[in-house]
Amino acid sequence: MDFFDKMIIPGSGATLELLKYLLSLALIIFSVYAGVLLTSSLLSFIFKIIASRKNNIVYFKLSKDYIDLITPNKTMALGLGIVPFFSIILIYIQILNKFNNDIILLFFISLCAFFIGQVFIHIYKLSLNQVNPDSGKISTNSLNIISAIIGIAFLLFSLRLFFGLVNFTTDSNNWNFTGSIAKILFSAQAIIKFIQFITISCAITSVAFIVKYFYWDKLEENEQQENSDYAKKINSWLALGFAFIQPLILLIDFYTIPDNLINNNSYFYGMLSFVALLIFMHLAYAGIRYNKYQLTSYAFYLILLSFTFVILKDQSELSLSSREQILTLADGYDKLELALLEKEGKMAPQINGGEIYKAKCTACHKFDQKLVGPPHKEVMLKYLNNKEGMVKFILNPVKVNPEYPEMPNQGLKPKEAEAIVEFMFKEYGDKLK
Numbered sequence: 001m002d003f004f005d006k007m008i009i010p011g012s013g014a015t016l017e018l019l020k021y022l023l024s025l026a027l028i029i030f031s032v033y034a035g036v037l038l039t040s041s042l043l044s045f046i047f048k049i050i051a052s053r054k055n056n057i058v059y060f061k062l063s064k065d066y067i068d069l070i071t072p073n074k075t076m077a078l079g080l081g082i083v084p085f086f087s088i089i090l091i092y093i094q095i096l097n098k099f100n101n102d103i104i105l106l107f108f109i110s111l112c113a114f115f116i117g118q119v120f121i122h123i124y125k126l127s128l129n130q131v132n133p134d135s136g137k138i139s140t141n142s143l144n145i146i147s148a149i150i151g152i153a154f155l156l157f158s159l160r161l162f163f164g165l166v167n168f169t170t171d172s173n174n175w176n177f178t179g180s181i182a183k184i185l186f187s188a189q190a191i192i193k194f195i196q197f198i199t200i201s202c203a204i205t206s207v208a209f210i211v212k213y214f215y216w217d218k219l220e221e222n223e224q225q226e227n228s229d230y231a232k233k234i235n236s237w238l239a240l241g242f243a244f245i246q247p248l249i250l251l252i253d254f255y256t257i258p259d260n261l262i263n264n265n266s267y268f269y270g271m272l273s274f275v276a277l278l279i280f281m282h283l284a285y286a287g288i289r290y291n292k293y294q295l296t297s298y299a300f301y302l303i304l305l306s307f308t309f310v311i312l313k314d315q316s317e318l319s320l321s322s323r324e325q326i327l328t329l330a331d332g333y334d335k336l337e338l339a340l341l342e343k344e345g346k347m348a349p350q351i352n353g354g355e356i357y358k359a360k361c362t363a364c365h366k367f368d369q370k371l372v373g374p375p376h377k378e379v380m381l382k383y384l385n386n387k388e389g390m391v392k393f394i395l396n397p398v399k400v401n402p403e404y405p406e407m408p409n410q411g412l413k414p415k416e417a418e419a420i421v422e423f424m425f426k427e428y429g430d431k432l433k
């Protein structure tokens with residue numbers, strides 16, 4: 001489809017790197033919002049059903065409190081839901097760039113479903129306000145039930161597809177995908193990721209409930225004891241229970257990541273997520289046990305942090321596997337820029353390999369002495385007949401020799417790396433013999 005190609009804005013390497021950070025940010029905002037929206041709607045609906053069955057106002061009150069948690073106004077639905085979602089798609093269009101429009105199309109389908117879901121949840125909320133519990137009977141009107149079911153079904157479908165796609169695109173080997181959508185939805189990774197999303201969202205929703213109604217609104221002081229006791233009890237259980245299983249899910253997640261995507265950053269963020277979770281459980285438990293809701297509010301930030309680290313962990317895997325694509329795109333951009341300059345009759349800026357070498361490499365390398373990195377004499381002998389291999393290494397350093405630390409990526413453009421290698425062999429080539 002040409003339509004999506006028109007949305008590609010050529011970007012330099014730096015722009016594309018920036019886009020990846022923006023992607024993480026938008027994903028964090030959207031995931032938290034969408035997760036709380038889905039789980040609070042689900043919990044609200046469940047308690048509404050129980051309320052009408054048992055004709056019990058405590059449950060009904062709970063149901064209303066859940067739905068009021070995150071759906072106060074349309075600005076929020078737009079700002080935290082639709083806008084980040086749309087930004088995420090736009091960024092994926094830039095990163096995937098001509099690779100695969102099916103994936104982008106599926107993202108748009110998911111966006112539409114999300115919007116419809118939001119609308120129906122809103123209708124559900126309005127219809128819940130119509131119910132008058134003081135009349136002695138908690139009625140169930142059909143609009144109430146139907147809107148909830150449609151809303152939740154659309155949200156579930158949308159988010160299942162969305163996180164399936166995000167997970168699928170993490171591995172650049174998948175970008176040429178033309179297969180069936182089942183591969184996206186039902187891989188082991190996709191399923192465990194969705195379970196992780198739902199359970200951690202449940203925990204977040206429950207803590208948010210306690211913080212909002214007990215810490216901010218001071219529910220206890222102006223509510224009937226019975227209402228608040230039950231709300232506190234059920235949410236404490238949900239929060240701690242769902243948080244408790246997170247480490248296990250994290251472990252399974254690590255177990256299912258393809259080997260080529262695991263990197264130091266994924267372990268790092270995985271650990272941070274785990275630590276945040278541990279502190280969360282302590283604070284949340286203490287807060288609930290001793291009715292110190294300020295502690296619970298700290299716990300709330302920690303579980304958000306833990307979720308953030310989970311997302312950053314996944315993004316570090318995308319970052320690793322999209323590195324090559326980003327270099328290709330950046331190279332394409334540089335060519336475009338050169339062509340433009342030429343057209344305007346200007347000289348293209350000359351790339352000076354020697355200067356870059358002195359500025360960027362001599363801090364760690366000398367020609368014939370070991371510094372932070374190996375002496376370049378050794379290295380050049382190794383690559384004597386494989387200069388391309390050397391350019392490749394410089395653009396994307398990997399661990400080679402256990403005696404040295406890993407060389408940090410120098411953020412060079414392909415042209416620059418070529419110029420450096422050319423310079424090195426011209427300058428030092430004779431001394432190799």
Ligand code: HEC
Nearest residue numbers: 360361364372373374379394399400401404405406407410
């Ligand atoms: C911060 C320190 C540092 C900087 C800056 C640095 N390097 Fe390195 N370089 C290393 C280390 C450490 C190694 C050894 C890595 C290993 O064996 O895993 C290395 C290894 C190499 C190798 C050998 C790879 C191999 O296959 O054995 C080449 C080639 C190289 N560097 C080129 C460069 C060039 C060109 C620059 C400048 C653009 C540069 N390095 C800048 C630290 C650095």
